[in-house]
Amino acid sequence: MLVEIVTTGSELLLGEIVNENSRYLSQELNTLGYSVVYHTTVGDNPDRMEQVLRTALARADMVITTGGLGPTQGDMTKLIGAKVMGLPMEYHPEISAAIRQWVHEHHPERDMTANQERQAMIPAGAAFFSNEAGTAPGVAMQHGGKMLVHLPGPPREMRWMYEQRLKPYLLRTFGSQGYIKSVYVKIYDMGEAFIEEKLMDLVQHQSNPTLAMYARPGFVEVRITARAATEAAAAVLLLPLEKELRQRLHRTAVAYDQETMADVLGRELLKRGYTISAAESCTGGLVGSLITDVPGASAYFRGSAGTYCDEMKQHILGVATETLRTYSAVSPQTAGEMAQGSRRLYRADIAVSTTGLAGPDGGTAEQPVGLVYTGIDGPWGTIVRKDIYPGDRTEIKRRAAARALYYVVQYLLENTK
Amino acid sequence: MLVEIVTTGSELLLGEIVNENSRYLSQELNTLGYSVVYHTTVGDNPDRMEQVLRTALARADMVITTGGLGPTQGDMTKLIGAKVMGLPMEYHPEISAAIRQWVHEHHPERDMTANQERQAMIPAGAAFFSNEAGTAPGVAMQHGGKMLVHLPGPPREMRWMYEQRLKPYLLRTFGSQGYIKSVYVKIYDMGEAFIEEKLMDLVQHQSNPTLAMYARPGFVEVRITARAATEAAAAVLLLPLEKELRQRLHRTAVAYDQETMADVLGRELLKRGYTISAAESCTGGLVGSLITDVPGASAYFRGSAGTYCDEMKQHILGVATETLRTYSAVSPQTAGEMAQGSRRLYRADIAVSTTGLAGPDGGTAEQPVGLVYTGIDGPWGTIVRKDIYPGDRTEIKRRAAARALYYVVQYLLENTK
Numbered sequence: 001m002l003v004e005i006v007t008t009g010s011e012l013l014l015g016e017i018v019n020e021n022s023r024y025l026s027q028e029l030n031t032l033g034y035s036v037v038y039h040t041t042v043g044d045n046p047d048r049m050e051q052v053l054r055t056a057l058a059r060a061d062m063v064i065t066t067g068g069l070g071p072t073q074g075d076m077t078k079l080i081g082a083k084v085m086g087l088p089m090e091y092h093p094e095i096s097a098a099i100r101q102w103v104h105e106h107h108p109e110r111d112m113t114a115n116q117e118r119q120a121m122i123p124a125g126a127a128f129f130s131n132e133a134g135t136a137p138g139v140a141m142q143h144g145g146k147m148l149v150h151l152p153g154p155p156r157e158m159r160w161m162y163e164q165r166l167k168p169y170l171l172r173t174f175g176s177q178g179y180i181k182s183v184y185v186k187i188y189d190m191g192e193a194f195i196e197e198k199l200m201d202l203v204q205h206q207s208n209p210t211l212a213m214y215a216r217p218g219f220v221e222v223r224i225t226a227r228a229a230t231e232a233a234a235a236v237l238l239l240p241l242e243k244e245l246r247q248r249l250h251r252t253a254v255a256y257d258q259e260t261m262a263d264v265l266g267r268e269l270l271k272r273g274y275t276i277s278a279a280e281s282c283t284g285g286l287v288g289s290l291i292t293d294v295p296g297a298s299a300y301f302r303g304s305a306g307t308y309c310d311e312m313k314q315h316i317l318g319v320a321t322e323t324l325r326t327y328s329a330v331s332p333q334t335a336g337e338m339a340q341g342s343r344r345l346y347r348a349d350i351a352v353s354t355t356g357l358a359g360p361d362g363g364t365a366e367q368p369v370g371l372v373y374t375g376i377d378g379p380w381g382t383i384v385r386k387d388i389y390p391g392d393r394t395e396i397k398r399r400a401a402a403r404a405l406y407y408v409v410q411y412l413l414e415n416t417k
Numbered sequence: 418m419l420v421e422i423v424t425t426g427s428e429l430l431l432g433e434i435v436n437e438n439s440r441y442l443s444q445e446l447n448t449l450g451y452s453v454v455y456h457t458t459v460g461d462n463p464d465r466m467e468q469v470l471r472t473a474l475a476r477a478d479m480v481i482t483t484g485g486l487g488p489t490q491g492d493m494t495k496l497i498g499a500k501v502m503g504l505p506m507e508y509h510p511e512i513s514a515a516i517r518q519w520v521h522e523h524h525p526e527r528d529m530t531a532n533q534e535r536q537a538m539i540p541a542g543a544a545f546f547s548n549e550a551g552t553a554p555g556v557a558m559q560h561g562g563k564m565l566v567h568l569p570g571p572p573r574e575m576r577w578m579y580e581q582r583l584k585p586y587l588l589r590t591f592g593s594q595g596y597i598k599s600v601y602v603k604i605y606d607m608g609e610a611f612i613e614e615k616l617m618d619l620v621q622h623q624s625n626p627t628l629a630m631y632a633r634p635g636f637v638e639v640r641i642t643a644r645a646a647t648e649a650a651a652a653v654l655l656l657p658l659e660k661e662l663r664q665r666l667h668r669t670a671v672a673y674d675q676e677t678m679a680d681v682l683g684r685e686l687l688k689r690g691y692t693i694s695a696a697e698s699c700t701g702g703l704v705g706s707l708i709t710d711v712p713g714a715s716a717y718f719r720g721s722a723g724t725y726c727d728e729m730k731q732h733i734l735g736v737a738t739e740t741l742r743t744y745s746a747v748s749p750q751t752a753g754e755m756a757q758g759s760r761r762l763y764r765a766d767i768a769v770s771t772t773g774l775a776g777p778d779g780g781t782a783e784q785p786v787g788l789v790y791t792g793i794d795g796p797w798g799t800i801v802r803k804d805i806y807p808g809d810r811t812e813i814k815r816r817a818a819a820r821a822l823y824y825v826v827q828y829l830l831e832n833t834k
Contacts, residue, residue, distance in 0.1 A: 027432025
C-alpha cells in the first residue's frame with residue numbers, strides 16, 4: 001500500500017525546524033510494511049493545502065497529515081480534508097466533553113474557548129482518535145478506496161497518537177502488510193574500524209538481513225534488518241544473526257535497540273545491588289539528569305552534587321585546597337577527588353565525576369575547550385579518563401555526560417561478573 | 418517568487434535520516450526573500466520523479482532538487498529534469514576535464530569511469546556549477562518562465578554549492594527578492610488558546626506583519642514576521658508591533674528570539690549581581706544542566722545538589738526528618754526546605770528546588786504522576802509553586818526544569834526593578 005505523508009506548518013517551510021514528523025512516521029510505517037513513497041510539506045494556505053491533498057489522494061492509497069488540528073484560527077486541515085474527501089462535518093458531543101474535561105484538569109481556572117469547542121467537529125463517518133497528550137483529536141476517514149488520516153502536529157502528541165491509536169487502527173483495518181524487524185546496537189567509543197572488524201563479516205553478501213551504520217551524536221548506531229511476511233518469520237531470519245551479535249559484544253558496553261547508556265547502567269547496577277552518585281562540574285547536572293531519565297532510578301541513584309566553583313568543590317566534596325591550587329579544577333587529580341568526595345557524601349558504592357572546559361571561552365593550548373576528565377571511584381579504586389570532545393558547549397556537555405555513564409558501565413563489566 | 422524544494426533519496430522515505438537539506442535551503446531562501454511554499458520528497462523511481470517535477474513546475478516558479486546527481490546508475494535527476502523542461506542533453510568537455518582532474522587528485526590510482534564521464538552531460542543552455550566537494554556538477558536551467566535547479570544530495574556538498582554557486586547565481590539572475598524579519602517570543606505558562614485571546618487583536622486583519630504560534634516542549638512560541646524590500650523597511654513595519662508586544666509582556670517572564678529561559682535567568686541575575694543554586698529531586702540535575710547551557714554561567718551559578726532519596730535530602734540539604742515524615746518528600750514543605758537548604762549550602766542569593774513524581778509508577782489520586790513542587794528561597798522569602806505536568810517521564814522532567822527557571826525569573830521581576 002502506497003503512502004504519502006503530508007506535513008503542514010510554515011515553520012517547516014521557513015526552515016525553522018527539521019521535519020521530524022515525516023521521519024518518524026516513515027520509519028514506523030515502513031516497519032509495518034507500508035511503502036512510503038512521497039513526503040509533502042505545505043503551509044497554512046487553504047488553496048495550496050487542498051491541491052496538495054487532491055494530488056496526494058490521486059497518487060497514494062493512504063495519505064497521513066500532521067498539523068493543523070489545534071484550536072487556533074490557522075488550524076484548518078480537518079475542514080479541507082473533509083472537503084477533499086466529499087464528507088460533511090459533524091459535531092460530536094462526546095469529543096466536546098473530553099476537551100472540556102482536559103481543560104478543566106489542566107487549567108482549572110479557565111473555561112473551554114470557542115476555538116477549543118470547534119475541535120469537536122469531525123468529518124461524517126470518520127473514526128476519531130482521542131488525544132491524551134492535548135485537546136486535538138485525530139481522525140481517519142475512508143472514501144472511494146482511499147484513506148485520509150489527520151494527526152496533530154506537535155511531535156510528542158503525534159507520536160502518542162500514532163502509537164496508541166493509529167497503529168492499532170491500521171492493523172485492525174488493513175491487517176498485516178508484511179513485517180520489517182530490526183535490531184539496533186549503539187556503540188559509544190569505537191569508530192567504524194572496530195565495527196568493520198567485529199561485525200561486518202556477519203552480513204557480507206546478504207540482502208536479507210541487511211546491516212547499516214549511522215553516526216549519531218556521541219555514538220555509532222548499527223542496524224540489522226530482516227523483512228518477511230510475518231513478525232515471526234522476520235524474527236526467525238534475524239535470530240541467528242542477533243544471537244551471534246550479542247555473543248561477540250558480550251562484556252562490551254553497548255546499548256541494544258531503544259536502550260540508552262543510562263538504561264544499561266541502571267540494569268548493570270541493579271543486577272549487582274550497587275548504588276551510584278555523581279559530582280558534576282562542566283556537565284552541570286546532566287549526568288544526574290540522564291541517570292534519572294530511567295524509570296525506577298531511585299533504586300540505585302542517590303544524587304549528584306553539582307559544584308560549579310572551586311569553593312563548592314572544597315566545601316561540599318572535600319577536594320583538597322592543595323589539589324586545586326597545584327593542578328587546577330580541570331585535572332585528573334580534581335576529577336578523582338570529586339568522585340571520592342561524592343561517593344563519601346552520598347554513601348554510594350560507586351561515584352562518577354566530570355570536570356572540564358565546555359567553552360566557548362577559557363581554552364588554552366594545554367587545556368583546550370572540550371577537554372573533560374571523568375573520574376570514577378568505587379570498590380576497585382579510583383580511575384580517571386581524559387577526553388577532548390568536538391562541538392559547541394551543549395554538544396560537549398552531552399558527549400561528556402553520555403561517556404561518563406559508558407565509563408561506569410565499563411568499570412562494572414571489567415571488575416565484576 | 419514561489420519555490421518548491423524536491424529532495425530525493427530512499428533513506429528519507431525510510432525514515433532513516435531527517436530532511437536537513439529541505440530545512441537548510443528553506444531557511445536560506447527565505448532570508449533572500451523567496452517564498453518556499455512546498456517541500457516534496459520522492460524516491461529513485463523515474464515515473465514518480467517525473468510526475469513530481471511536472472507538478473512542482475506547474476505550481477512553483479522555481480524548483481530546486483537535491484540528490485541524484487552522482488555517478489551511480491540510480492542517479493537520474495538531471496536526465497528527468499531535462500526531459501520535463503524539454504531540453505536536450507549536451508556533452509561539455511570542460512566538465513569532463515574537471516571531473517578527470519578531481520578523480521586524478523583524489524584517486525591517483527584510478528581513471529575516470531564511464532559513469533563519472535556521464536556527469537559531463539548537462540541540459541542544453543543550462544548554467545552549471547562546479548563542485549569542489551565532489552564530482553557531480555549542479556545545474557540551473559530556465560525555460561518557459563520556470564527555473565529548475567539540481568543540487569547534489571550529500572548535505573556538505575549541497576551547502577557548499579548553494580553558498581558558493583547558487584546563491585550568487587540567484588542574486589545575479591533575479592536581484593533582491595526583499596527581506597523577511599521576525600521577532601520570536603517564548604511564553605512559558607499559557608496555552609495557545611489563551612495567548613490567542615491576549616495577543617491576536619494585534620495582528621487581526623493584517624497580512625504584513627503576520628503572527629503565528631507554535632507549541633514547543635514546555636512553552637509556546639509566538640512569531641511576528643514582516644516582509645519588505647529591505648531589512649530597514651521590514652524593521653520599520655515590525656517596530657510598532659514589537660514595541661506593543663514588549664509593552665504588553667513587560668514584567669512577564671518571556672524569552673525573545675533565540676533566547677532560552679536559562680539565558681533570561683542569567684541576564685536578570687547578572688543585572689542584579691545575584692548568585693543562584695539549585696536542589697533537585699525529580700529533575701535529577703536537569704535544572705543545573707539548563708542553567709549551565711549558558712556560556713559564562715559560572716559568574717552566577719554555584720551548583721545544584723541532586724538529592725534523590727530522603728536520606729540525602731536530610732543529610733545534604735538539612736530537610737527536617739519531621740517534614741519528610743509528616744508531609745512526605747513530594748510536598749510544598751519539603752520543596753521549601755530544599756530551596757532553603759541549597760541556598761545555605763551553596764551560600765547563594767537565591768535557590769530553586771524541585772520535588773515531584775516523574776513516573777511512570779508511584780502516582781496516587783492525591784499525588785498523581787506529573788505533580789511537581791518548585792520551591793524558591795531568596796531575600797524576599799520562600800515561595801512554592803505546584804504544577805501537574807502531562808507527558809512521559811523525560812517530558813515531565815523537561816517541563817519541570819524549564820518552569821523552575823521561569824519561576825525564578827518571575828520571582829526576580831516581581832521583587833526587584
